[in-house]
Amino acid sequence: MARPHPYAFAHVLVPQLAGRRPAAVRRELADPALARELLLYMWEKAAEGLPPAEHVPARGLRLTWHEVAGRAVALLHLPAPQASTEAHFGALVYENDADDYPDEKDDNEGDEGDGPAAGSGAPAPEALDAARPRYFLLEATLGRSSDEAGTPTAVGEWRGEHYRQLGRGPAAGRPDTAPNFLKALAQVLGPLPGAGVPYMRIAR
Incomplete structure (x- = not known):
């Protein structure tokens, strides 16, 4: 059974925050210091309400950026899982360039101010x-890995x-697990429409 702390982080908080505040989260993740701060904040947030015995150390939690099939990918390296549905890695895949869409408006901002959203309200839902x-x-x-040197995923x-x-x-628990995960994502994503990017190109 998955431990609630790492499950809440990987399956709830990360997708919620990245989906609700895409531009702001992407900007923070692009800065190494801010990315570390944001990840640790969310890790601590995921433990709120849990008894201390269920808190899991953030050992190994970090972020690296990659290019996969023409997309920018923020790869989250997560603390080692100990049960099914806990995650080894998370990947935020950005289809567009960082400046291809407007900043989303803070929930507690007014309509006045000097920021990019001032006086304009939130961007259109389609944006x-x-x-x-x-x-x-x-x-x-659960189950058996096809590779005896790793664990199934x-x-x-x-x-x-x-x-x-x-x-x-x-297979997880191997030095090539992360690049093989990125290769699997390239298969799922396919080439970026109109970009002429090779199907399987992956660059760190």
Whole structure:
């Protein structure tokens, strides 16, 4: 059974925040210091209301950026899972360039001020829909791995309130688990429309 702390972080808080505030979250994740601060804040937030015995240390929690099939991908390296549906990695996949959409408006902002959203209200829903990243997980799963040197996984995706499992993922616990997860994402994403990007190009 999945531990509630890492499950809440990977399956609830990350997709909610990244979907609700796509531009702001992307900007923070692009700055190493802010990214570390944001991840630790969310990790602590995921433990709220849980007894201390159920708190899990943030050991190994970090972020790296990659290019996968022409998209910018923020890869979340998560604390080692200990049960099925806990995740080894999360991946926020941004289809558009960072400046291709307007900033979303803070919930507590007024209509006046000097910021980009001043006087204009929130951006149109379709603009935010285009900006929201896709969010994938490489989850621990039950069963036997096809690779004896690793443990079995599954690739899943959260889109809004809906979750779908996309099939078996690469063996976990290996040095090549992260790049193999990115290769699996390239297969799912396909080439970026109109970009002429090679189907399987992955660059760190």
